[in-house]
Amino acid sequence: MTSPDSPGTRLDPWFDSYAARAHAMRASEIRALFSVANRPEVVSLAGGMPYIGGLPLEELAEMQRRLVMEQGEVALQYGSGQGDEGLREHITQVMALEGISAHPDDVVVTTGSQQALDLVTKIFIDPGDVIVAEAPSYVGALGVFRAHEADVVHVAMDENGLVPAALETTLARLASEGRRVKFLYTVPNFHNPGGVTLALERRPQVLEICRRYGVLVLEDNPYGLLGFDSEPLPALRSMSEEGVIYLGSFSKTFAPGYRVGWAVAPHAVREKLVLASESAILCPSNASQLAIRTYLEHADWQGQIKKFREQYRERRDAMISALEEHIPEASWNVPEGGFYVWLTLPEGLDAKSMLPRAVTARVAYVPGTAFYYDGSGAGHMRLSYCYPTPERIREGVRRLAGVIEAELETVRIFGSGAQGPGDSVDFPSPDLA
Amino acid sequence: MDVLILAGGLSHERDVSVRSGRRVAEELRDRGLKVEVRDVDTGLLPALREHADAVVWPLLHGASGEDGSLQALLELTGARYVGTRSKEARVAWVKPVAKAVYGGEDAATPDFVTLPQSLFREVGADQVLDAIVQRFGLPLVVKPARGGSALGVSLVRERDQLARAMVHCFAYGDNAMIETAVDGTEIAVSVIGTGDGARALAPVEIVCDGPYDYDARYNPGRVEYFTPARLDESATATVTDAALAVHRRLGLRDLSRVDMILDGQGRAQVLDINIAPGLTETSLLPQAAAGSGEDLGALYESIVRGVTAH
Numbered sequence: 001m002t003s004p005d006s007p008g009t010r011l012d013p014w015f016d017s018y019a020a021r022a023h024a025m026r027a028s029e030i031r032a033l034f035s036v037a038n039r040p041e042v043v044s045l046a047g048g049m050p051y052i053g054g055l056p057l058e059e060l061a062e063m064q065r066r067l068v069m070e071q072g073e074v075a076l077q078y079g080s081g082q083g084d085e086g087l088r089e090h091i092t093q094v095m096a097l098e099g100i101s102a103h104p105d106d107v108v109v110t111t112g113s114q115q116a117l118d119l120v121t122k123i124f125i126d127p128g129d130v131i132v133a134e135a136p137s138y139v140g141a142l143g144v145f146r147a148h149e150a151d152v153v154h155v156a157m158d159e160n161g162l163v164p165a166a167l168e169t170t171l172a173r174l175a176s177e178g179r180r181v182k183f184l185y186t187v188p189n190f191h192n193p194g195g196v197t198l199a200l201e202r203r204p205q206v207l208e209i210c211r212r213y214g215v216l217v218l219e220d221n222p223y224g225l226l227g228f229d230s231e232p233l234p235a236l237r238s239m240s241e242e243g244v245i246y247l248g249s250f251s252k253t254f255a256p257g258y259r260v261g262w263a264v265a266p267h268a269v270r271e272k273l274v275l276a277s278e279s280a281i282l283c284p285s286n287a288s289q290l291a292i293r294t295y296l297e298h299a300d301w302q303g304q305i306k307k308f309r310e311q312y313r314e315r316r317d318a319m320i321s322a323l324e325e326h327i328p329e330a331s332w333n334v335p336e337g338g339f340y341v342w343l344t345l346p347e348g349l350d351a352k353s354m355l356p357r358a359v360t361a362r363v364a365y366v367p368g369t370a371f372y373y374d375g376s377g378a379g380h381m382r383l384s385y386c387y388p389t390p391e392r393i394r395e396g397v398r399r400l401a402g403v404i405e406a407e408l409e410t411v412r413i414f415g416s417g418a419q420g421p422g423d424s425v426d427f428p429s430p431d432l433a
Numbered sequence: 434m435d436v437l438i439l440a441g442g443l444s445h446e447r448d449v450s451v452r453s454g455r456r457v458a459e460e461l462r463d464r465g466l467k468v469e470v471r472d473v474d475t476g477l478l479p480a481l482r483e484h485a486d487a488v489v490w491p492l493l494h495g496a497s498g499e500d501g502s503l504q505a506l507l508e509l510t511g512a513r514y515v516g517t518r519s520k521e522a523r524v525a526w527v528k529p530v531a532k533a534v535y536g537g538e539d540a541a542t543p544d545f546v547t548l549p550q551s552l553f554r555e556v557g558a559d560q561v562l563d564a565i566v567q568r569f570g571l572p573l574v575v576k577p578a579r580g581g582s583a584l585g586v587s588l589v590r591e592r593d594q595l596a597r598a599m600v601h602c603f604a605y606g607d608n609a610m611i612e613t614a615v616d617g618t619e620i621a622v623s624v625i626g627t628g629d630g631a632r633a634l635a636p637v638e639i640v641c642d643g644p645y646d647y648d649a650r651y652n653p654g655r656v657e658y659f660t661p662a663r664l665d666e667s668a669t670a671t672v673t674d675a676a677l678a679v680h681r682r683l684g685l686r687d688l689s690r691v692d693m694i695l696d697g698q699g700r701a702q703v704l705d706i707n708i709a710p711g712l713t714e715t716s717l718l719p720q721a722a723a724g725s726g727e728d729l730g731a732l733y734e735s736i737v738r739g740v741t742a743h
Contacts (some may be wrong), residue, residue: 007659008657008658008659009642009657009660009712009720010652010655010656010657010658010718011653011654011655011656011658012654015653015654018654023654026648026652031448032445032446032447032448032449032584032647032651034446035447035451036443036445036447036448039441039443039447039472041443042443053564066540081622107655216607226581239627241487267582298491350600353601353604354604355604356445356584356585356604356605357604357605359445360445360605362443378686407600407604409550409602410550410599410604411600411601412554412598413550413553413554413558414553414558414596415558415596
């Protein structure tokens with residue numbers, strides 16, 4: 001029946017040239033569905049996009065104009081690999097709000113804290129090394145860890161954040177197995193996606209456990225200044241200068257479009273981070289750094305953060321009250337800051353399997369599977385309240401309630417449609433950040 | 434403007450549609466045509482009025498793009514457009530209805546049953562699923578009765594996988610089609626033209642390292658394509674005749690793609706019809722054109738210019 005004449009093609013002449021890890025990358029239906037989520041008809045409770053509309057855009061435009069007119073020859077030129085010194089000085093003042101005492105020389109400016117995550121992983125992780133992270137954990141970090149072929153072991157959280165006893169048990173087990181843990185990755189404040197905060201009394205406990213096991217702590221803190229009702233808790237870095245690499249970001253407290261974040265690390269680590277960063281990007285964007293420096297020098301940035309907190313608190317309240325009204329059969333945490341509610345679905349529901357139904361109903365969320373290294377977490381979803389207005393949030397939750405009701409009906413008929421761990425893995429994208 | 438491409442929409446296949454739109458626009462612009470690509474939103478009707486002379490090419494995949502709705506709207510406005518008319522689109526869109534229309538000796542189709550979720554509830558899911566397995570055996574393919582791009586499709590090898598496949602499928606729509614999984618050579622035949630003037634492009638053979646799912650379709654590498662398919666003359670005639678028969682019986686216009694399996698007995702088992710086939714860089718119709726020695730831009734231009742003959 002066949003003729004041997006026709007040569008085959010894989011539509012990719014470089015298919016045999018890729019690194020082995022590239023072959024594990026998959027195009028998932030989830031990503032396709034998110035292309036619909038960006039349409040205005042859809043209430044997206046998915047992405048962690050800050051409410052940029054809350055910024056004084058005219059004032060920022062004038063600052064940008066003046067920046068180019070007055071400092072254009074610097075702003076549009078290459079800069080230092082470690083980052084603009086003036087900005088680093090300001091960054092130390094921002095960090096002082098969370099109790100960190102640092103010198104500008106300790107700071108490495110990066111292209112968003114995402115690049116800092118990549119640099120830290122690059123200089124510490126060999127394939128197969130273990131990273132310990134909260135369960136669930138930030139999808140963007142998991143993507144970086146996967147790219148560097150790390151193995152991630154999750155540790156439980158509760159309403160007070162990472163559970164020290166669980167951390168201890170996990171590190172002891174890994175040590176007994178002879179497995180090398182390179183660092184603990186943690187988001188201590190208003191966790192993404194968990195929404196919870198590591199309690200003050202647990203912070204020294206976590207540091208002490210990691211010290212005993214010789215495990216570095218990677219503290220990722222984009223949301224620490226976005227608490228609704230309380231003063232910021234002291235950063236882990238403020239309690240241990242040698243045992244913690246701290247990552248900060250202007251993406252949530254100002255604007256992600258500039259892509260400016262930073263790392264503060266023990267001296268020797270910092271030197272390696274600068275070298276790694278220079279080889280990756282030469283230097284962070286001078287234009288972005290100077291724009292942020294100008295903003296910090298001339299605008300009421302602390303007042304702006306206060307406004308953001310009020311706006312996000314109003315949105316959090318809208319989401320929680322809508323959940324109480326429309327989806328009482330689910331459970332969730334009430335975050336005291338940040339952007340996210342972590343919702344646990346009624347028994348048997350699978351958030352990933354349910355997503356097409358949600359998109360049809362014009363509402364989007366991120367399935368919990370995105371936040372577990374092994375693709376488990378199907379019974380959860382992350383809901384973001386940062387971007388939509390309170391009215392849209394209420395409408396989104398109302399639609400979600402209908403979706404859950406319909407899915408429950410299907411599951412009642414067929415039994416659980418929940419996936420097992422490892423069925424698939426979600427690769428990060430800006431939609432999930 | 435000569436051509437107004439509609440791409441995007443709100444279906445689950447939006448992403449594919451957007452990519453198809455960009456590729457077609459590029460090809461037509463290279464041919465010197467003035468092309469605009471736009472989404473379907475509140476600006477559509479004003480755009481149609483403003484560009485009343487333009488040929489509209491609806492490239493929306495999935496619901497509203499392929500179910501005849503958008504075509505009906507275009508007919509309402511008097512727009513000249515590429516592709517199947519609303520009446521025929523409505524028939525082709527619903528897989529079991531289309532099968533009833535095109536099925537025959539020259540275009541067989543696997544045994545199937547289409548059932549709404551409500552029936553499973555009323556009769557009892559386990560009993561119905563048992564009856565399906567008893568009648569058709571395993572493996573089975575579960576798919577939404579409407580839709581494309583392999584979204585919501587599961588290959589079920591064991592009875593205990595069936596319930597989960599149903600849940601996955603019903604997330605995409607209220608009706609599920611369960612059909613016998615056919616072993617054989619996977620073939621896609623693209624058809625250009627209308628009625629007696631329709632012609633088949635070179636069949637494309639699809640060899641996949643697993644199910645031909647969403648990832649396999651849009652992430653190059655997992656699938657090896659052979660164009661023309663590695664078939665002898667008689668088998669080539671079987672698959673092209675089947676595609677042409679389906680295209681004509683369903684009254685499809687301008688272009689379509691017919692997906693099928695050439696089974697062990699040499700029969701073409703038709704699985705799916707696409708009245709707005711994907712035209713992305715990894716899609717099958719562009720490969721078929723290349724395998725037929727046709728210039729893609731010239732082919733798209735001829736489709737656009739052929740609209741005046743409708």
